[in-house]
Amino acid sequence: MNALALKKGSSRKSAYDLKNPQGDHQETHTITVLVDNEAGVLARVIGLFSGRGYNIDSLTVAEVDHAGHRSRITVVTTGTPAVIEQIKAQLERMVPVYAVHDLTVEGPSVERELALVKVAGTGEHRVEALRLADVFRANVVDTTLESFVFEITGAPEKIDTFIELMRPLGLVEAGRTGIAALSRGAHI
Template identity: 80%
Template structure:
């Protein structure tokens, strides 16, 4: 019996999501969008994605210029290179959008995510949770006799790895902020 040869861009999570080996590669792209901070802008940007059936893997929004009333929307989405180019072109045509940057193709960038984990447990499981938190540089931000709340900042992969290790130790709840990203250099 031979192993499945799953190409880059295909999912390892479901047999129903196998990609055509001759088709284009589906990639994750991080888009940074600078917009006017006014009512309805986020709805218009999100409406573009939902109206065309594009998925959003991660979404963060915050005002970055109080005087200029500008906000930065960071979106992680998936698609073929042609679909990503179409998304960027359509975003650029929305009136309150000032800039659209594809951080994935524009060069090196820094991406981070914040996560909170609630872990319950007693005895050895509690000690093991604290040991793993120290290894992953997670901070204890709340503690009771029955549970801990850990805070961790890092890449999505690091957060996923920590969550996978905490599940058998009593992970009962998790909250994630989504990816915040900036390009590196000048």
């Protein structure tokens, strides 16, 4: 019976959206973890993932409350529904952890990632890169006569698409932050 329980605030209101909790299909979830920003806390969380064989697709961490020394870790992970449930339970019982939220099931959320993308080229390629950057609302943060560094923010898929488009136009390298995510609306 608990298998059918939906968390409060879930956007999935229909029983048709329920998935078999014992299913072996893979799901991707965005989980945020609020922790004490003490020495080694990131290693502790990462060690949990590696030690128990969980996946990390993306990981972002920074102190979000300087006075309270609290950091927010945003981790995107993939696993079966049972594994996702275990990951949350394992995170929740860690001593420096205040709260764990699974944004994927707890309701609508926004996810953003920032990337810096270096593209080198001249002539047509250079013009086309700049035009596409404009389409994607990327900013130019550095330029030479034969290169640009673009700054682009958006959902991870948008950044993937932008980087793919830059590849034939002279992509040199890209740096990505990993995603930061928050639930929509007034509540946590």
